[in-house]
Amino acid sequence: GENVEQHPSTLSVQEGDSAVIKCTYSDSASNYFPWYKQELGKGPQLIIDIRSNVGEKKDQRIAVTLNKTAKHFSLHITETQPEDSAVYFCAASTGSARQLTFGSGTQLTVLP
Amino acid sequence: DAEITQSPRHKITETGRQVTLACHQTWNHNNMFWYRQDLGHGLRLIHYSYGVHDTNKGEVSDGYSVSRSNTEDLPLTLESAASSQTSVYFCASTEGTQGTEAFFGQGTRLTVV
Numbered sequence: 001g002e003n004v005e006q007h008p009s010t011l012s013v014q015e016g017d018s019a020v021i022k023c024t025y026s027d028s029a030s031n032y033f034p035w036y037k038q039e040l041g042k043g044p045q046l047i048i049d050i051r052s053n054v055g056e057k058k059d060q061r062i063a064v065t066l067n068k069t070a071k072h073f074s075l076h077i078t079e080t081q082p083e084d085s086a087v088y089f090c091a092a093s094t095g096s097a098r099q100l101t102f103g104s105g106t107q108l109t110v111l112p
Numbered sequence: 113d114a115e116i117t118q119s120p121r122h123k124i125t126e127t128g129r130q131v132t133l134a135c136h137q138t139w140n141h142n143n144m145f146w147y148r149q150d151l152g153h154g155l156r157l158i159h160y161s162y163g164v165h166d167t168n169k170g171e172v173s174d175g176y177s178v179s180r181s182n183t184e185d186l187p188l189t190l191e192s193a194a195s196s197q198t199s200v201y202f203c204a205s206t207e208g209t210q211g212t213e214a215f216f217g218q219g220t221r222l223t224v225v
Binding site: 001006009031032034036041042043044045046049051089093094098099100101102103104105 | 143145147152153154155156157160162170171202204206208209210211212213214216217218219
């Protein structure tokens with residue numbers, strides 16, 4: 001089955017700096033790669049996703065890049081703000097499988 | 113507004129007892145999932161369902177069961193609770209047959225003593 005590895009497990013940045021979280025996946029058939037943000041005491045929420053026919057996607061301060069050859073994808077957050085502090089999860093799924101395989105999560109702390 | 117709700121939010125139970133966690137969604141989604149969240153492991157899939165009367169085992173299904181008698185509900189049962197099942201449990205739902213946004217409940221924190 002699919003295996004998703006996520007790094008780093010913890011990340012601290014100064015407010016206004018950029019943050020990058022990286023994930024690798026094992027199944028070359030995977031074609032959907034979402035990123036979820038989980039705030040304390042809440043369920044994960046989708047913040048951005050990308051499909052395998054696209055190399056990059058951007059939504060305001062958040063961007064995701066995908067390298068299918070290397071089987072890795074990354075989340076980029078620019079101009080970080082204290083409210084960006086949360087746990088971030090990457091995930092992957094194949095077209096035929098509707099379930100997601102998640103990475104182990106990254107605790108992002110934005111220092112004021 | 114459509115939503116997905118879990119109950120209870122917190123539960124303490126004793127080893128060996130049967131426990132059922134509820135999940136109810138009003139999105140009318142065919143696909144429903146149960147995950148457990150443990151530090152260092154992220155979210156691991158327990159069971160999932162693609163429609164009424166359909167259930168499938170996930171990565172960590174031992175000791176758990178689910179049933180799907182209608183579109184809205186997918187209860188998760190721990191047949192005989194063990195301390196290793198102390199965790200935070202999340203229910204999620206999606207629509208369609210391809211990768212789409214998963215909507216998560218608020219989670220149930222289960223402690224087995």
